[in-house]
Amino acid sequence: MPAIIQAVDGPVDATILGGHPESRPRLTAPLTYTGSLDRFSHFDVTPAIGREYTGLHIKDLLKASDEQIQDLALTISQRGVVFLRGQADVTPIEMKDFMLRLTEKAGCPESSGLHVHPLTEEGSELGDQISVISSAKQKKGGGLTHQLSDVSRFASAGWHSDITFEKVPSDYAMLKIHTLPETGGDTLWASGYEIYDRLSEPMKEFLSGLTATHDASFFHDEAARLGNPLRKTPRGSHLNQGDNLVAVHPLIRTNPVTGWRSVYVNRGFTKRINGVTRDESDVLLPYLFNLVTQNHDAQVRFRWNQGDIAIWDNRSTFHCATYDYEAARAGDRVCSLGEAPYLDRNSTGRKEALGL
Ligand SMILES: O=C(O)CCC(=O)C(=O)O
Numbered sequence: 001m002p003a004i005i006q007a008v009d010g011p012v013d014a015t016i017l018g019g020h021p022e023s024r025p026r027l028t029a030p031l032t033y034t035g036s037l038d039r040f041s042h043f044d045v046t047p048a049i050g051r052e053y054t055g056l057h058i059k060d061l062l063k064a065s066d067e068q069i070q071d072l073a074l075t076i077s078q079r080g081v082v083f084l085r086g087q088a089d090v091t092p093i094e095m096k097d098f099m100l101r102l103t104e105k106a107g108c109p110e111s112s113g114l115h116v117h118p119l120t121e122e123g124s125e126l127g128d129q130i131s132v133i134s135s136a137k138q139k140k141g142g143g144l145t146h147q148l149s150d151v152s153r154f155a156s157a158g159w160h161s162d163i164t165f166e167k168v169p170s171d172y173a174m175l176k177i178h179t180l181p182e183t184g185g186d187t188l189w190a191s192g193y194e195i196y197d198r199l200s201e202p203m204k205e206f207l208s209g210l211t212a213t214h215d216a217s218f219f220h221d222e223a224a225r226l227g228n229p230l231r232k233t234p235r236g237s238h239l240n241q242g243d244n245l246v247a248v249h250p251l252i253r254t255n256p257v258t259g260w261r262s263v264y265v266n267r268g269f270t271k272r273i274n275g276v277t278r279d280e281s282d283v284l285l286p287y288l289f290n291l292v293t294q295n296h297d298a299q300v301r302f303r304w305n306q307g308d309i310a311i312w313d314n315r316s317t318f319h320c321a322t323y324d325y326e327a328a329r330a331g332d333r334v335c336s337l338g339e340a341p342y343l344d345r346n347s348t349g350r351k352e353a354l355g356l
Pocket residue numbers: 133162173175185186187319320321322333
């Protein structure tokens with residue numbers, strides 16, 4: 001099992017773009033798989049992304065060995081998203097306990113905990129670190145896909161990675177859907193590794209030197225409209241506080257758990273590529289978003305049953321909800337924080353690393 005080191009302050013490494021001395025991953029090298037999950041029945045949903053398990057239960061994983069938790073973290077990070085069927089009995093508290101263990105065993109910085117969404121109401125029933133995903137809330141307007149202003153109505157407008165507007169964004173997220181319509185409400189994920197691999201070599205090289213600005217200032221308007229103040233106290237990390245919901249991250253990011261590069265800009269929150277002209281940014285960003293939405297062979301679509309859980313790696317995937325139903329749909333989400341995003345110039349894409 002690879003060693004986990006403490007974050008150290010030191011001179012900025014020329015091979016690293018981005019990062020933050022107070023939010024470095026504790027892994028010295030990518031994790032290696034030990035085989036501890038092989039006995040659980042599973043299949044890869046598509047070649048690019050997704051693995052579904054049956055018989056693997058969060059309740060058992062809460063008592064599992066560190067080795068199994070690390071194997072699961074690596075599997076989620078390699079496959080992008082993992083689906084666990086039949087988890088109806090898992091409580092929001094167990095979801096939080098499990099996510100804390102997962103992020104810790106995956107080497108998150110000591111300063112990273114569970115995220116508190118800036119729009120979470122004080123004293124909310126399930127606690128600060130649970131986001132309630134609900135169609136009733138969506139219908140009130142706001143959010144990425146239900147903005148009240150004159151914006152795109154394409155279903156693909158909702159593609160995003162979670163909370164990339166934070167200085168220290170999410171490593172993993174877990175969503176459990178407990179209420180769902182008879183049909184509809186599927187969720188889609190896409191692989192950021194695959195999107196990186198589809199770029200030409202000169203484009204990879206060019207984009208690898210750039211950063212992008214992620215901005216969720218629209219949450220200020222939403223907080224005012226909903227009448228609950230924005231959360232300004234630390235949101236899972238001391239680096240995520242105050243009312244500035246803007247962050248600059250490398251455009252290409254290395255995932256410390258796999259060692260692979262991913263494109264790290266998303267339709268929901270990324271507003272500007274830095275260091276190029278506005279016009280160049282306005283051409284490049286939609287091109288990168290289109291790579292996600294128009295390549296369905298980089299995506300996986302999950303049809304939920306009541307009580308299913310999905311766990312994904314927000315550093316290297318994008319996802320999008322589907323609003324094609326009228327009946328109630330609801331679930332609970334827990335989002336853990338990883339490291340401040342960085343690019344390790346010595347890292348490669350997934351295909352190169354796997355010799356594909
Ligand atoms: O409702 C969904 O299918 C996904 C919601 C979402 O974006 C999330 O849980 O992060």
